[in-house]
Amino acid sequence: MIRTSALLTMIAGTLLLLIRDSSAYGAEPEPLVKLTLYPSPQPVPALKYRLLPDRLDQKPGNAAVHYGKVTGEETRFFSSREMLDDIDRWQQTPLEELRDGKLNLPTRGGIEGSIRRGAHCRFCDWQLPISEGPFYGMLLPEIQQTRNFGRILAVRARMQIADGEFADAVESLQCGYSLGRHVAAGETIINGLVGIAISEFMSRQVLEFVQQPKAPNLYWALSMLPRPLIDVNDAIDVEAMGVELSFPELHDIQTVVRTPDQWRELFHHFAQEVIEQIRFGESLKPLSADELDEQCKRLLPIAKQSLIAAGPPTEKVDAMSLHQVALLYSLQTYHQFLDDVIKYYYLPFPDAIVGIDTAILRADREQLEIIPIAQLLMPAIKTARVAMAHNDRRIAVLRVLEAIRIYGAYHDGHLPERLEDISEVPIPEDPVTGLPFEYLCNGNNAVLSGPTLRDVPLNYEITMIRP
Numbered sequence: 044m045i046r047t048s049a050l051l052t053m054i055a056g057t058l059l060l061l062i063r064d065s066s067a068y069g070a071e072p073e074p075l076v077k078l079t080l081y082p083s084p085q086p087v088p089a090l091k092y093r094l095l096p097d098r099l100d101q102k103p104g105n106a107a108v109h110y111g112k113v114t115g116e117e118t119r120f121f122s123s124r125e126m127l128d129d130i131d132r133w134q135q136t137p138l139e140e141l142r143d144g145k146l147n148l149p150t151r152g153g154i155e156g157s158i159r160r161g162a163h164c165r166f167c168d169w170q171l172p173i174s175e176g177p178f179y180g181m182l183l184p185e186i187q188q189t190r191n192f193g194r195i196l197a198v199r200a201r202m203q204i205a206d207g208e209f210a211d212a213v214e215s216l217q218c219g220y221s222l223g224r225h226v227a228a229g230e231t232i233i234n235g236l237v238g239i240a241i242s243e244f245m246s247r248q249v250l251e252f253v254q255q256p257k258a259p260n261l262y263w264a265l266s267m268l269p270r271p272l273i274d275v276n277d278a279i280d281v282e283a284m285g286v287e288l289s290f291p292e293l294h295d296i297q298t299v300v301r302t303p304d305q306w307r308e309l310f311h312h313f314a315q316e317v318i319e320q321i322r323f324g325e326s327l328k329p330l331s332a333d334e335l336d337e338q339c340k341r342l343l344p345i346a347k348q349s350l351i352a353a354g355p356p357t358e359k360v361d362a363m364s365l366h367q368v369a370l371l372y373s374l375q376t377y378h379q380f381l382d383d384v385i386k387y388y389y390l391p392f393p394d395a396i397v398g399i400d401t402a403i404l405r406a407d408r409e410q411l412e413i414i415p416i417a418q419l420l421m422p423a424i425k426t427a428r429v430a431m432a433h434n435d436r437r438i439a440v441l442r443v444l445e446a447i448r449i450y451g452a453y454h455d456g457h458l459p460e461r462l463e464d465i466s467e468v469p470i471p472e473d474p475v476t477g478l479p480f481e482y483l484c485n486g487n488n489a490v491l492s493g494p495t496l497r498d499v500p501l502n503y504e505i506t507m508i509r510p
Contacts, residue, residue, distance in 0.1 A: 075490075077504045080253065080444060082451030083260040085467070092213050092264040094220050094245075101165045106225045109161030114188050117154050127191060133198045134244065138205040138251065148198055155199065158192045162218035167225035169234070173281065177316070178288040186237050189226045193219055193241030200248045209258050212248075219245040220268065227273045232282055232427050235275035239434045242272055246437040253444050256508070260452075262445035262468055271435050275427045279388060282423070283381055286317065286374065286416060296370065303364035310366040311335060313373075314414050338413050339369040345411060346372035373413050380406045380417035384424045392432040393477045399425045432474050433496055439471040440501065443480055443491060446470055447505065456509030458489045 086092060114121045121127070133141070133148070161167070172181065196219040203212035220242055227238025249265070252258050287293055290313060301309070314335050330338070339346075346368050350360050353375060360368065383405070387398030403421050412418060443462070450465045451457060462470045462482045473480045473493045481492045493501045 075502050075504050077506070078250075078254060078444070079506050079508060080448050080451070081256045081258075081508050082456050082510060083258065083445075083448040084452035085262065085449055086259050089263050090267070092259060092261055094213070094217050094249075094261070094264045094268055095224075096163050096217060096221055100163055102160070102163050104164050106161035106164035106167035107169050109157045109164065110167075110189060110192065110222075110225070111185070113154055113157045113192060116157070120154065121188070121191065127194075130191070130194045130198055134194060134201065134247070136201075138201070141202045141205040143206065148195070148202065154195060158196065158222065159218050161225065162221040164225075167228045169229040171229055171231065173230060174288055174291075176289075178281075178285040179317075180289070180319075181231075183229075183231070183233055186226075186233060189222065190237055190240060193222055193244045196222065197244040197248050200245070201251065204248065204252050204255060204258075207255070207257060209252070209255070212252060213261075213264070216245050216248060216252075220272070223273060224269075227275065227278075230278050230281040232275060232278050232423055235273055235278050235427055236430055239273045239430045242434055243437060246434075246441065249441050250444075253441065253448065260445050260448055262442060262449060265438055265442045265445065266468075268438055270438075271431050272438060273431060273434055275431060276389075279385060279424065279427065282420070283378075283385055285420070286377060289317070293370075293374065296374070301367070303366070306364045306366040306370065307336075310339075310370045310373075313370060317414060317416055335413075336365075339365050342372070342411070342413055343368060346413070349375060369413055373416070376412050377416045380412070381420060381424075384417075384421045388424055388428050391477055392428070392475055395428055396425070396432075399428060429496070435474040436493075436496065436501070439474055440480070440491070440503075442471050444503075444505070447489075447507070451507050451509075456507055458484050458487070458505065458507045460484050 130148075169185070171183075196215050200212045200215035200219065203209070203215060223238040223240075223242035223245070225238075226241060227235045249261065253261065281288070292309065293313070311332055314330065318330070343365065347360050350368065350371055351357050363371075380402070383402040384399050387395045387402065389395070390398065399421075403418075403425065406412075406418050406421060446462075446465050446468050447459065449467050450459050453467060459465050461484070462479065470479070472478060475494060475496050481490075483490045483492075487506060489505045491501070491503045491505060495501065
């Protein structure tokens, strides 16, 4: 089963390796990806297609109930490693190999039926046991399951695209995007990251969709999607209080009276438990009692000075025991460092990533934490912000491609010389840079590009097939 801490730290570490610590996006160009587009006008009516269920298609009830039935009713299917591996592979299988139902994907009854019923629900409440136990040790067994649900819908959409069943493919994509937003409704960063992953499964299939000769144009369907598509704000708020949620005995820490031995026992318990919950693998080894005490003594002058600066009178702080000071100071620095990252999270991505990187480097350089709680959690905030920008950029790129198809429909199949030449619909900016996408046209071909972010190959060579 997935724990919030283990998966969160693993994803954070992997992403940081991809983007390097020095920059949110690299300078090296990505390999060229060739796309073939066909002219396609705006649909009539303009909102004929939607990528989220509209109000008339939504049903009352909690989507989590339907999602919970899927693996319970289909245990044999989800216990088949071979089948799950096939579903992974089928998401990239060439379309000609998928035509006419050649895959052994389950029928749309059992598994897909429950997923689709959930996707059409108006809300999703995962009823996570927040405040009922250690927050960072909370089990999330449903997370990996929902990723598989997204893969199934992506394969179904790909099969429908291969067969030219475009209206059905839109409905499958619609369910997938809805599933992603429902998964992200859970108040943890992991829910948000998995919701983003599911939505990206769908966006990859939309990229196939827009390259089909008779595919309807989805510019307005993509434009109607919320921005950001996956909102992790509530999860960020909850994660910021993760320590207090894990340790209810800290709620009265400012007023409770304890003996020095009791403060020492509480501090050691807190230190050992929080490191055990948050650490991943061998990245942080538990400290012994003697090592903790030595750390407390080393930072005592700084800790006292910091507490006094926050408000309590000097005589009150001087009267505190070593471990009471250490515990209060640990919570204080935890929130100061974490807030320093979170405040940038809400800015546009180009500003956010610079601020987040600066805050992480400052915390690493100063090393003022007795227990490095914030230093372990700060990269997860960066992970969430980068993933959100990554996801929104995919949607923006798809909107640009559909705008180019619209231009071609009204200009005899020609590519625009510049993106600014497209007057039929607005052209989105690159969410990663806050600037227009880079576009260079050379007669029958054009290149759409931008700085590398994670593994996005934003270096597309576009060819338009004239009617």
